[in-house]
Amino acid sequence: MTPPQRQRRHPTPQPPPSPPVEAPAGTEGDRPPERLYILTGEDGERAPIDLVTLIVARADPPPSAAPEQSALLRICQAPLSVAEISAYLKLPISVVTVLLTELLTAELVQARAPVVRQARADRSLLEAVMHGLQKL
Numbered sequence: 001m002t003p004p005q006r007q008r009r010h011p012t013p014q015p016p017p018s019p020p021v022e023a024p025a026g027t028e029g030d031r032p033p034e035r036l037y038i039l040t041g042e043d044g045e046r047a048p049i050d051l052v053t054l055i056v057a058r059a060d061p062p063p064s065a066a067p068e069q070s071a072l073l074r075i076c077q078a079p080l081s082v083a084e085i086s087a088y089l090k091l092p093i094s095v096v097t098v099l100l101t102e103l104l105t106a107e108l109v110q111a112r113a114p115v116v117r118q119a120r121a122d123r124s125l126l127e128a129v130m131h132g133l134q135k136l
Contacts, residue, residue, distance in 0.1 A: 049097050054079040054112040062108075069099055069108075076109060 056079045061070035068089065075088055086096045103109040 049082055049100055049111060051083040051093065052081050052114040054081055054114055055085060055100060055110065056110050056112065057078075058110050069103060072096075072099055072103065073108060079112065080084050081114070 036092045055076050057073045057076040059073070061073040065073070068091070071089060072085060076084065080088075082093065082096060082100065085100075089096065091099075099112070100109065104111060
């Protein structure tokens with residue numbers, strides 16, 4: 001028995017790609033239509049925030065807040081890290097830190113240090129667990 005013969009496929013000519021159509025102003029796509037420096041304003045001082053700093057909203061967004069700030073306040077009802085906020089809003093970390101600095105200055109958000117776990121467990125806690133298990 002002989003194996004089946006392969007037939008070569010001849011590539012069919014494809015029509016040339018059509019030129020990209022620009023979306024009308026004001027519509028949202030994957031990226032915001034405006035440049036990032038418009039969102040951040042002047043380059044001032046930034047709060048000492050790192051990627052694992054937890055942010056929680058202290059108030060609802062005011063009517064005068066920018067859309068990005070309103071979105072940030074809405075998603076921060078529960079504590080989120082700066083890295084998570086950046087991912088959810090699809091904005092670079094640098095832009096998120098500038099927005100957070102403005103919100104921290106206005107006291108609309110609160111920054112918390114991340115919860116640091118101890119490297120070693122407390123000895124008295126381990127002994128209490130051991131004695132409890134022995135009583136079982």
